[in-house]
Amino acid sequence: DTAVSQTPKYLVTQMGNDKSIKCEQNLGHDTMYWYKQDSKKFLKIMFSYNNKELIINETVPNRFSPKSPDKAHLNLHINSLELGDSAVYFCASRNNQRETQYFGPGTRLLVL
Amino acid sequence: KQEVTQIPAALSVPEGENLVLNCSFTDSAIYNLQWFRQDPGKGLTSLLLIQSSQREQTSGRLNASLDKSSGRSTLYIAASQPGDSATYLCAVRRVFYGNNRLAFGKGNQVVVIP
Numbered sequence: 610d611t612a613v614s615q616t617p618k619y620l621v622t623q624m625g626n627d628k629s630i631k632c633e634q635n636l637g638h639d640t641m642y643w644y645k646q647d648s649k650k651f652l653k654i655m656f657s658y659n660n661k662e663l664i665i666n667e668t669v670p671n672r673f674s675p676k677s678p679d680k681a682h683l684n685l686h687i688n689s690l691e692l693g694d695s696a697v698y699f700c701a702s703r704n705n706q707r708e709t710q711y712f713g714p715g716t717r718l719l720v721l
Numbered sequence: 722k723q724e725v726t727q728i729p730a731a732l733s734v735p736e737g738e739n740l741v742l743n744c745s746f747t748d749s750a751i752y753n754l755q756w757f758r759q760d761p762g763k764g765l766t767s768l769l770l771i772q773s774s775q776r777e778q779t780s781g782r783l784n785a786s787l788d789k790s791s792g793r794s795t796l797y798i799a800a801s802q803p804g805d806s807a808t809y810l811c812a813v814r815r816v817f818y819g820n821n822r823l824a825f826g827k828g829n830q831v832v833v834i835p
Contacts, residue, residue: 613764652765652810652825665822699764708753708814710823712764 613713629686632700641683642701723748727826740798742829744811752814759808801833
């Protein structure tokens with residue numbers, strides 16, 4: 610069974626469009642994260658939610674809006690996509706009693 | 722601001738050789754350090770986690786050491802196998818109450834040649 614899943618796996622879209630990426634974890638974890646890995650392979654945190662509440666919001670354009678409908682889901686909506694948004698977006702989750710984060714397979718976003 | 726550097730960026734070794742991957746970080750006030758493995762087209766898998774009070778952790782052929790005062794960690798992989806080919810990422814958790822913010826390096830891209 611997949612622990613942390615993301616949909617879609619690949620996303621190719623035009624500049625200016627609005628798109629969403631979904632993440633679900635079936636581990637019963639309390640905290641979920643969104644990371645961005647750019648073309649230079651740097652992995653940077655974007656957002657973190659704990660029990661549906663936002664606890665980390667790094668310097669990310671407000672075109673990016675996370676939404677956590679429940680503890681098992683953390684979705685990422687991106688408005689007015691730009692070329693620089695092209696990257697791999699990873700979702701992760703963690704049990705608050707433990708340190709290890711579990712990552713999803715990533716969503717490869719290409720903005721044309 | 723915590724900066725994490727990994728050297729070398731890429732390396733190739735023949736099967737059977739030992740691998741030595743280096744990670745350095747600028748702020749020694751860390752809570753813990755983790756090594757992850759990333760396979761092409763896949764997510765990250767946690768390999769080892771070292772708490773700031775620990776000097777090393779071992780799992781099978783993997784051994785990670787931590788020298789917090791000098792801001793360094795080393796991942797040793799003994800008797801490398803082609804299946805060890807992947808990118809290895811080092812990440813440090815900064816000491817910051819209330820969150821689990823990780824700062825990642827760019828990774829060591831490893832190819833083990835059969």
